[in-house]
Amino acid sequence: xxxxxxxxxxxxxxxxxxxxxxxxxxxxxxxxxxxxxxxxxxxxxxxxxxxxxxxxxxxxxxxxxxxxxxxxxxxxxxxxxxxxxxxxxxxxxxxxxxxxxxxxxxxxxxxxxxxxxxxxxxxxxxxxxxxxxxxxxxxxxxxxxxxxxxxxxxxxxxxxxxxxxxxxxxxxxxxxxxxxxxx
Numbered sequence: 001x002x003x004x005x006x007x008x009x010x011x012x013x014x015x016x017x018x019x020x021x022x023x024x025x026x027x028x029x030x031x032x033x034x035x036x037x038x039x040x041x042x043x044x045x046x047x048x049x050x051x052x053x054x055x056x057x058x059x060x061x062x063x064x065x066x067x068x069x070x071x072x073x074x075x076x077x078x079x080x081x082x083x084x085x086x087x088x089x090x091x092x093x094x095x096x097x098x099x100x101x102x103x104x105x106x107x108x109x110x111x112x113x114x115x116x117x118x119x120x121x122x123x124x125x126x127x128x129x130x131x132x133x134x135x136x137x138x139x140x141x142x143x144x145x146x147x148x149x150x151x152x153x154x155x156x157x158x159x160x161x162x163x164x165x166x167x168x169x170x171x172x173x174x175x176x177x178x179x180x181x182x183x
Contacts, residue, residue: 009042009044009050009051010041010042010043010044010049010050010051011042011043011044011125012040012041012042012043012053012055013043013132014036014040014055014057016036016057016059017079019034019035019036019057019059032060033058033059033060034058034059034060035056035057035058035059036056036057037054037055037056037057038054038055039052039053039054039055040052040053040054040055045121045124045125045128046120046121046124073140073144074139074140074141074142074143074144074146074147076147076152077143077146077147077151077152077153077154078152078153078154078182079139079143079153079154079157079177080153080154080155080156080157080177081156081157081158082155082156083155083156083178084155091153091182091183092182092183093155093180093181093182094180094181094182094183095151095180095181096155096178096179096180097149097150097151097178097179097180097181098149098178098179099176099177099178099179100142100145100146100149100154100176100177100178100179101142101174101175101176102138102139102141102142102145102174102175102176103138103172103173103174103175104134104135104137104138104141104172104173104175105170105171105172105173106130106133106134106170106171106173107130107169107170107171108127108130108163108164108169108170108171109123109126109127109130110123110127130171131161131171131173134171134173135159135161135173135175137173138159138173138174138175139159139175142154142175142176142177145179146179149179150181151179151180151181152180152181152182153179153180153181153182154177154178154179154180155177155178155180156177156178157175157176157177158174158175158176158177159173159174159175160173160174160175161173161174162174
């Protein structure tokens with residue numbers, strides 16, 4: 001690699017959504033600690049998966065009103081990539097409320113002047129960070145729309161990334177699904 005310094009063995013991205021949905025533990029015991037543990041792939045932007053690492057994350061929810069306020073947060077919305085539960089009775093769908101969608105457009109770091117002086121690895125990592133941040137922002141905004149409709153889940157959730165390239169130097173994240181109230 002042309003990068004100076006120690007070798008990069010990769011990075012791990014962990015979605016902590018499942019921990020946030022363990023709120024039933026927090027409702028009964030505010031001091032409860034919820035955790036997730038497992039082997040996660042170490043991903044390097046230049047060489048792909050480089051190995052695996054055992055990660056354990058523990059979280060204690062702090063019921064701060066500003067965080068839990070429905071105007072600033074979408075905590076409590078569950079996202080399902082399938083249109084219906086895989087097992088009958090696993091999740092009861094009380095009501096379908098319709099299509100929800102969100103479009104997030106951000107500047108593509110690949111076309112920023114800094115990219116001319118960045119290494120390939122740094123450029124790739126910057127672009128992945130941009131994808132991840134924009135996708136999470138789109139999902140959060142979609143979650144807020146779902147809460148405003150009186151729903152608590154998104155069924156058939158899909159997320160698409162469009163690289164506009166030289167035409168606009170933009171990245172478009174399209175997120176959509178069906179808002180539903182589940183029990």
